[in-house]
Amino acid sequence: MPDDPDERSLIATMLRHRPAASRHRQVAHPCAEPGDDAAVVGPGEVVTVDAMVQGVHWDARSSAEDVGWKLVAVNASDVGAMGCLPTWAVLTLSMPAPADGAWAEGFGRGLGAGLARFGAQLVGGDTTASPGPIALSMTMAGRGVRPVGRHGARPGDDLWVSGALGDAAAGFLDDHPQGLAWLRRPDPPVELGAALGLHGLAHAMMDLSDGLSRDLPRLCQASGVGAVVDPSLLPAGPALHGLPDEHRLSRQLAFGDDYQLLFAADPADADAVRDLALQLGRRVTCVGRVVASGGARLADRAWPAPLFDHFPPGVTPS
């Protein structure tokens, strides 16, 4: 879940002080270090958590309803990327007192729609006053027969992505309507991730939340492999039509908020992967190959520079 050096150093600080082991009992399958999209906390049971802050993770272009939906969607995306389906969720909501009833009502509506779409049950929550911006968190659990992490990619594997890349970037940067729609209400392919896990087709999997240029190196590092991506194969949606090549590529690779799957699979399973995606109404594209070493790279050029992380702090919240 780390998405920048600052975050990695904060997490390292937290982990340095973790006790060596649980005193009362061991979690069945503890996640040794942060890295996977969710932690395995029991046989076939995963849990993930995401925080969203007004003015950092959303601006005035997102309604309260969009924010409620997205809070569920980004967590469901993590659960799906582990090869699991969502089960339950809990929520925290901190907002200035007295509470803005209209905002809460819209947020609740979007939250409910997201929970219904992704099949999670809200079982609890905590709301508090805050002198600052609205701050949200959601913890979501999921179940799968065989949760998939980031560590199993093997040299020779095909490297796949689902859907199209760069839509949220085109929404945020270019105000493209279809791009904005994905930025505000992403619909991650959670069922596809769960099905890939169920059928054992993904050797390693993660969701693309920070852009392929930052996420692929994480998968490679966790698996101890390299990867080569052919930029001409990257799937693009209509939001990128007409953009010059360089701008298209930076949006596909170096922004984030794609909430698509990145996974490595045996080339012998390529047809099975395509069939599964077809059955679930999702697009999948083989964009490259896992190799033994050399890091994560593009076939014919350097990675584009990151477009940036979320919104700059201090942006006027909606």
Place this chain on the structure above:
Amino acid sequence: MPDDPDERSLIATMLRHRPAASRHRQVAHPCAEPGDDAAVVGPGEVVTVDAMVQGVHWDARSSAEDVGWKLVAVNASDVGAMGCLPTWAVLTLSMPAPADGAWAEGFGRGLGAGLARFGAQLVGGDTTASPGPIALSMTMAGRGVRPVGRHGARPGDDLWVSGALGDAAAGFLDDHPQGLAWLRRPDPPVELGAALGLHGLAHAMMDLSDGLSRDLPRLCQASGVGAVVDPSLLPAGPALHGLPDEHRLSRQLAFGDDYQLLFAADPADADAVRDLALQLGRRVTCVGRVVASGGARLADRAWPAPLFDHFPPGVTPS
């Protein structure tokens, strides 16, 4: 988890939009409505969540280390009050960028100490930038043979509390050193709660986070019973010594942050309850009786007025 009318109305808004049922699968034992200290999400498995905001839930009298400890302690208190022991936890931390490394370091130290004390394993987290005050959330899971809710109290039951009441109030209001110590680093009797659950001794149980005057009516409402408390029996710690009677009572009943157990038990089990507490080095006091009706009341006077909820919004954060 609701602690004021505003929070109840916010939660009601969220719940109104909850989908009728999970699409993919049902959570084994869903918590029908918010109310218990934690939700039962599987056989013997509970989960709770708490948010803490700088300037609302702590002020300059609490160090970063205190805050890390307390975030774990308040969650562990909920888990113990369900008759369970903590298993895993996940964390979110939002703070202004660039991150205050010294604060994070202290927070991590207190967090680690709390996790070690209460036996929970930190399995994941998310850190984000925020233009506002530091905002934290922790979700904690627990296990117990027979989780205890608030709904099983029966007329004729003894009403017990653990420890002493009013210490945190005396810390916050009177700057009493021993009271401040509990306000900053509460040590809830989690093992006692788990043992009461394990042995089936508590018919209904909850933790005292908002003061007996607000928490007892919740237990009575959930159980469909009344209760009569004898104020002369309320346990007090040294932080209340020397206070006039009226001030002592308001601190014991109408502030909160006690993180002690409130539970109802069969009078025939009184010795077993006392023995268990003795073994675990905790004090228990029978303070009254569950009755058929008439609400939650004091034997000889009205409840003192609430001293207030947390800190007023806008207090200068530490």
